[in-house]
Amino acid sequence: MKSFNFTVSEVMTKKTKPASNQLAFGKYFTDHMFVMEYHHKKGWYDGQIVPYQPLTLDPASMVFHYGQTVFEGLKAYATANGEIQLFRPEENIKRLNRSNVRMCIPPIDPDLALSAIKELVKLEKDWVPKAEGTSLYIRPFIIATEPNLGVEAAKQYKFVVILSPVGSYYKEGINPVKIAVENDYIRSVEGGTGEAKTAGNYAGSLIAQEIAEKEGYAQVLWLDAHEKKYIEEVGSMNVFFKIDGEIITPKLNGSILPGVTRKSVIQLLEYWDLPITERKISIEEIVEAHQAGHLEEAFGTGTAAVISPIGELNYNGEKLSINNQKTGEIAKRLYDTITGIQYGKIADTFGWINIIS
Numbered sequence: 001m002k003s004f005n006f007t008v009s010e011v012m013t014k015k016t017k018p019a020s021n022q023l024a025f026g027k028y029f030t031d032h033m034f035v036m037e038y039h040h041k042k043g044w045y046d047g048q049i050v051p052y053q054p055l056t057l058d059p060a061s062m063v064f065h066y067g068q069t070v071f072e073g074l075k076a077y078a079t080a081n082g083e084i085q086l087f088r089p090e091e092n093i094k095r096l097n098r099s100n101v102r103m104c105i106p107p108i109d110p111d112l113a114l115s116a117i118k119e120l121v122k123l124e125k126d127w128v129p130k131a132e133g134t135s136l137y138i139r140p141f142i143i144a145t146e147p148n149l150g151v152e153a154a155k156q157y158k159f160v161v162i163l164s165p166v167g168s169y170y171k172e173g174i175n176p177v178k179i180a181v182e183n184d185y186i187r188s189v190e191g192g193t194g195e196a197k198t199a200g201n202y203a204g205s206l207i208a209q210e211i212a213e214k215e216g217y218a219q220v221l222w223l224d225a226h227e228k229k230y231i232e233e234v235g236s237m238n239v240f241f242k243i244d245g246e247i248i249t250p251k252l253n254g255s256i257l258p259g260v261t262r263k264s265v266i267q268l269l270e271y272w273d274l275p276i277t278e279r280k281i282s283i284e285e286i287v288e289a290h291q292a293g294h295l296e297e298a299f300g301t302g303t304a305a306v307i308s309p310i311g312e313l314n315y316n317g318e319k320l321s322i323n324n325q326k327t328g329e330i331a332k333r334l335y336d337t338i339t340g341i342q343y344g345k346i347a348d349t350f351g352w353i354n355i356i357s
């Protein structure tokens with residue numbers, strides 16, 4: 001890996017760190033952040049670690065008007081022997097660059113992005129919480145900063161990395177969540193921006209999420225845009241079902257976000273020699289399997305919650321209770337294995353861990 005030198009300006013006074021039982025998700029931010037500029041004549045330049053602070057932007061910055069922006073989400077974990085480690089950061093950086101291509105944002109040298117993340121986390125190592133289930137969430141993002149109201153790709157950008165100590169994403173933790181199947185709104189369509197991690201996908205999904213939450217559901221399950229028939233993914237997770245022993249996840253089709261956890265789950269299931277299939281799966285197939293007593297498990301996968309068992313699916317008012325609203329055997333095994341590797345309790349035979357030296 002190439003090495004990079006970033007200017008570091010440290011804070012004079014450090015913040016008081018929150019208690020680990022107060023963390024929730026994305027509410028607290030560390031003392032420093034990473035910032036780097038892009039200009040079309042210079043490329044990416046001037047990478048710096050600076051005190052965490054507001055960004056000052058021209059009101060005509062293109063990100064405010066046309067949403068040209070991408071982001072990532074990954075975590076740093078504290079191990080029992082005092083090391084800090086990242087889980088598959090190279091995958092997040094690859095996805096960042098794929099999102100960049102889709103959103104006409106210039107790519108970042110993967111080694112440069114990884115160095116920025118590692119240097120920042122290293123400086124903020126005291127912010128990595130140690131209590132069970134906690135971690136330091138890493139949020140790299142890029143925004144178009146050129147002041148210009150023309151609808152075109154910007155010529156100037158900012159790459160920023162911020163860090164947030166986090167607890168569990170759902171108040172339910174590893175316990176099953178309730179998910180509502182979304183019948184009115186759609187998240188994305190092939191050829192759209194669904195497979196990119198870009199703000200508009202999330203802004204457009206908030207209304208469905210709000211309605212679902214009012215009815216007591218944690219998130220929505222999105223269906224395909226053409227027929228509202230095939231399952232895509234959950235709000236911030238990919239989704240897996242176990243029917244009659246076979247584990248099925250929707251095949252990536254251009255409108256689904258290719259999750260790093262999804263990829264890891266597939267690799268683990270294959271390694272365990274369990275039947276895992278990536279294919280189109282309709283909501284009707286799930287309802288029928290449930291009626292026949294063959295729907296054994298359902299769970300979501302994502303960096304924030306790792307594995308989130310689904311205890312209930314609501315489809316058109318019909319409530320499908322899954323596995324007696326209990327965490328299934330596969331979900332538990334995956335959760336234990338992935339978190340075991342992340343926290344250094346299980347040997348990483350896959351090369352997924354990147355230790356911060």
Ligand SMILES: Cc1ncc(COP(=O)(O)O)c(C=O)c1O
Pocket residue numbers: 073233234235236237238257258259260261262301302303304
């Ligand atoms: C829409 C969406 N799908 C799936 C995922 C899961 O992806 P990952 O496993 O990389 O966190 C996320 C979270 O980042 C997401 O926002």
